Amino acid sequence: MNAKTPEAKLLVVDDEPNILELLATSLRFAGFEVVTAANGRDALLKAEAEEPDLAVLDVMLPDIDGFSVTRKLRAAGRHFPILFLTAKDDTDDKVAGLTVGGDDYVTKPFSLDEVVARIRAVLRRTQPLEEEDSRLKVDDLVLDDDAHEVFRGNREIDLSPTEFKLLRYLMLNPNRVLSKAQILDHVWEYDFNGDASIVESYISYLRRKIDNDPEQPSLIHTKRGVGYLLRSSDKRH
Structure with missing residues (x-):
């Protein structure tokens, strides 16, 4: 069987090994190429080396929180979309994430189907549209x-x-x-x-x-x- 071309390359960042493995495995099964990181510093290095199409980024990381990671990415000129994973169903927390340059959020505990749906929706809406005059x-x-x-x-x-x-x-x-x-x-x-x-x-x-x-x-x-x-x-x- 010929391998399918991945739908997109994702960077998945979470410090909880079980969640990271579950997300990575499920997203690969859904047709994405996945690279992973367990902390903010590793996420920044992987973002530079791998050039992902989208990042799934946990807010609560042990070294640099997800909001700070996003600020550093945007300051470095990396504008791929970011889907935050947040443990708090807190409007202020969500708005803070969107303010620093995030594009969507999913609250833990989450359903894997919802994460996949949100990723695809973000990718659709952030891709440039083809037209004669851009x-x-x-x-x-x-x-x-x-x-x-x-x-x-x-x-x-x-x-x-x-x-x-x-x-x-x-x-x-x-x-x-x-x-x-x-x-x-x-x-x-x-x-x-x-x-x-x-x-x-x-x-x-x-x-x-x-x-x-x-x-x-x-x-x-x-x-x-x-x-x-x-x-x-x-x-x-």
């Missing part, structure tokens, strides 16, 4: 899908994969109000168990990065009770 432009905001770069004027803006996908959806629909349900459907591809607060959090993150210069007009706007829009200058009154 550049989107609204006023002085430019998004390059191929290079995975965003500029506001001459300022480069560093975005996580999910922030990038959200901004891309807003830029594909300039001056159109998008509801939280529409954003969840197009950016996350499932409903986070109805948790629309994730949209508010990500809109807030984008605003801090896109609209943080008082010399430039704000582009991201809220229509209370309706949704959000990216409004170009020619639509302002």
Whole structure:
């Protein structure tokens, strides 16, 4: 029998040997190539050497916590998506993980089917879409899908994969109000168990990065009770 091409290469990081082995074995069975690490330092080394497509990263690690690992990865220019494993069903903990550049989270104890589903959803939503023109432009905001770069004027803006996908959806629909349900459907591809607060959090993150210069007009706007829009200058009154 010919071996199948792996669906993606995953870096799985957990300090509990049983969980690490269970995850690695199950994800390989699901069709992924898997490399593993048992602590934060090893995770950083493996990320550099292996160049994974996605990391499954435990938050509570013995040396460097998962949030700090993520900050170091992003600072080093490594923008592959990250799925956090968290032992706490704590909204603040989850939001903290998304703030530092994570893309999704699964709470322990978790089902293996859920982990696989979340990984595939994150990979789908963070892959560049093929199109004739990979550049989107609204006023002085430019998004390059191929290079995975965003500029506001001459300022480069560093975005996580999910922030990038959200901004891309807003830029594909300039001056159109998008509801939280529409954003969840197009950016996350499932409903986070109805948790629309994730949209508010990500809109807030984008605003801090896109609209943080008082010399430039704000582009991201809220229509209370309706949704959000990216409004170009020619639509302002």
